[in-house]
Amino acid sequence: MLYIIGLGLGDERDITLKGLDAVKKCEKVYIEVYTSLLSFGLSTDGLSTLEKLYGKPIILADREMVEEKVDNILLEARGSDVAFLVVGDPFGATTHTDLVVRAKTMMVDVKVVHNASVMNAIGICGLQLYRYGETVSIPFFTETWRPDSFYEKIERNRNLGLHTLCLLDIRVKEPTLESLCRGRKQYEPPRFMTINTAIDQLLEVEQKHGKSAYDEDTNCVGFARLGSEDQMIVAGTMRQLCTVNFGEPLHCLVIVGKTHPVEDEMLEFYKIRTENPEQKGNGIA
Amino acid sequence: MLYIIGLGLGDERDITLKGLDAVKKCEKVYIEVYTSLLSFGLSTDGLSTLEKLYGKPIILADREMVEEKVDNILLEARGSDVAFLVVGDPFGATTHTDLVVRAKTMMVDVKVVHNASVMNAIGICGLQLYRYGETVSIPFFTETWRPDSFYEKIERNRNLGLHTLCLLDIRVKEPTLESLCRGRKQYEPPRFMTINTAIDQLLEVEQKHGKSAYDEDTNCVGFARLGSEDQMIVAGTMRQLCTVNFGEPLHCLVIVGKTHPVEDEMLEFYKIRTENPEQKGNGIA
Incomplete structure (x- = not known):
């Protein structure tokens, strides 16, 4: 299952309980960092505030990664639970529609957790x-x-x-x-x-x-x-x-x-x- | 402080962590039940799923209450923390803009917690x-x-x-x-x-x-x-x-x-x- 999870607009505590439930059960957590800016900065020990909240590492997915390696992410999501975090709501940007289309084409189920967007x-x-x-x-x-x-x-x-x-x-x-x-x-x-x-x-x-x-x-x-x-x-x-x-x-x-x-x-x-x-x-x- | 908190669209777990933090510290919790429908139904013991999650009672605010008794709510919010819950995002409906205007006129500070809306x-x-x-x-x-x-x-x-x-x-x-x-x-x-x-x-x-x-x-x-x-x-x-x-x-x-x-x-x-x-x-x- 691929969970596409909106983080909302403010800081790490703007995720919903439903979103947090999903992140906690996922084996891998990616965060999209190319269509929006993060207020979820790195802290001095190198862990982001999100990683502290989730208790697991987060992989930064820049444009290159998502455009070139998205099939790898989707293959992972076929066999296990993978979270893809997006600032705001998942469907603010066209790229995420594209991600869903590719997932469906590869027979990967998708679950969306909404949040506030601009x-x-x-x-x-x-x-x-x-x-x-x-x-x-x-x-x-x-x-x-x-x-x-x-x-x-x-x-x-x-x-x-x-x-x-x-x-x-x-x-x-x-x-x-x-x-x-x-x-x-x-x-x-x-x-x-x-x-x-x-x-x-x-x-x-x-x-x-x-x-x-x-x-x-x-x-x-x-x-x-x-x-x-x-x-x-x-x-x-x-x-x-x-x-x-x-x-x-x-x-x-x-x-x-x-x-x-x-x-x-x-x-x-x-x-x-x-x-x-x-x-x-x-x-x- | 009056907290106007969006609940999102699904069930009780669509509230954000920030929203839940605010609810937990509020002395009174109202929920607006006239511009939108709740999926947050009553369970068999008469407590709503929201009340179970928050561990405190919720006062249903229908149109009559908000239109006729809003000043009472705002007076409460002047001396203590009051939560006003809204399905979706707080600013889907004109009424909530009106609430903020009245609050500001009465010198009550307002904090908004956003969420997904239709x-x-x-x-x-x-x-x-x-x-x-x-x-x-x-x-x-x-x-x-x-x-x-x-x-x-x-x-x-x-x-x-x-x-x-x-x-x-x-x-x-x-x-x-x-x-x-x-x-x-x-x-x-x-x-x-x-x-x-x-x-x-x-x-x-x-x-x-x-x-x-x-x-x-x-x-x-x-x-x-x-x-x-x-x-x-x-x-x-x-x-x-x-x-x-x-x-x-x-x-x-x-x-x-x-x-x-x-x-x-x-x-x-x-x-x-x-x-x-x-x-x-x-x-x-």
Whole structure:
């Protein structure tokens, strides 16, 4: 049996009892480390907080391992119980759908243990989840590569009065251009897009298209480390949020559509306090 | 401190360790029982499975209690730790946003413990969460009340190739018409819309509007008891799904938009087997 287990968004204690039951009976435990960032860091003795909680070693599964050695993992799961841990909910990323498809093709049974993902945890800002349009991804721009297909989607959502969740780019274990040329594997340091960079790129694209999908005065909500003890949620215009230091990753951004009075009341608690843009607590954690 | 704690979708072991930590230190524990159905039933000795797990009594908070006595609960939370349990994630329903707003107004600190909700757990069918348009709600039609504002939204999503999550009506503790007239409180038995009823209503509305937003041959996915041990997920056309007995509530329905090959591969595992519409297992639980 292959158990695909969502870890939720915060720390090691965000796993469900059902997830922990499953991990404890598995012979091998893998953790996926390429679509999301871990708050489950290594401690000084080299054991991660997860390993301490589970009482067994965890094998880090990076993109290379999952893409090239997934059949080995699935063969193991045919004869014994194997856990595959995923930050958030198992189906946030396409790769995990792919894993299930391959498992089924190899006649391996799969059991899924759900958990919170960014797609539903953003509900904490008070904007209703059923008032969101299509989700967009904002990729890192380079000198020569500045794709902006998200613009049309945001424009559409805005015209319909819907909110837009913007997922911000994560680059983990990207091979360097140099290493690709030489055929030897060397990796760029990991990069995580900040809310500030996302807004810069969004405004650049608005200027290029000029269809007034949004502007510097458009209301947004910035989320950093959503679901963690030190999460930071700030509501304000794009211009205001650009002045905020959201700190460590992961960040995501919601572009606010038309709001209901209850949504407004709730957003009010997260409103940027212009006298202190380094705001932290707002009593909702 | 008011802890608003998501219980997830399945049974009592879907709570997170963090959620359980919080419940254990709370002096009072309420559970919200009007926006969602519990799989956390009473056992023969009258104690719910949750009470057994927590080792303390749980107070059922129905709509009346939360709407009329919420200030009492919040006053308690000012002087001590109070848990408010919610099936799914705390922010699936507007009411809980309202609760946070009232808490903040009364200077009560709020801590949220996230969990899986139907909004992200539907990812298990293989349709990518970022390819969904606006979510719609399908209300029970009556002789005289047949609202169909969902039609326009589905049409829009379909034209954009997006999937649509349809949340199906739940009627819990609705006062009878008779009791409203007499001013005495009597309640209708609880009702939960089935996938079959939803499809009937959808097709009726399509016939009325005639804009071909969808038809009997449109691909859908039906979910019953999503996240539970006996969940049932079946993919097929509206006509096919109408022949399936999905059993106990809760049900929800996804109208499939344009699909990516990986999405198709995954849906294939859930496809209705026409020779046996009472299908159960498909090896993904």
